[in-house]
Structures are given as C-alpha cells and as structure tokens.
Amino acid sequence: MITEAILELVFQFYKFIVDKIPSFDITLPVDIVGGLINIINGISYIFPLGDFLVILGIYILIVNFHIIYNLMRSIRSFLPF
Secondary structure: OHHHHHHHHHHHHHHHHHHHOOOOOOOOOHHHHHHHHHHHHHHHHHOOHHHHHHHHHHHHHHHHHHHHHHHHHHHHHHOOO
C-alpha cells in the first residue's frame, strides 16, 4: 500500500510534467511526396519497378536490422551481468 501510494505520486508528477509539453503536428508538404514519386518513376526507367521495390525493401530491412541490433547491444552493455 505504501509502495503504491509512492508510485502514484511519482506517476502524477510525470503526468503533470508531460501535460506541460506543448503538442505539435508534423505535416509533409505535397512537393516532397511528389518529388519522391518522380524519383521512383525515374529509377523505374533504369530498373524494372518490381526489382527496384525488392532492392528498396531489402535495404530498408538491413538498415532496420542494424538499428535494432545496435540498440540491443547498447542495452546489453548496461546490464550488470
């Protein structure tokens, strides 16, 4: 009961702090999306679009794997055992 009361106070403090942070909205301009589509269309002249999407997917998977792997290594380095 005492622990729950202490944790409740801590959570109320965190909620108070988080409520003070202003919210913001991120929007992408239409020009950026159109430019990306034009780049993909330009590359599809060199590579067939199916092959390009496979290569792009593999690249994104590799980058995400590296990020997650390095994050796990960093977390593991903080553990005492």
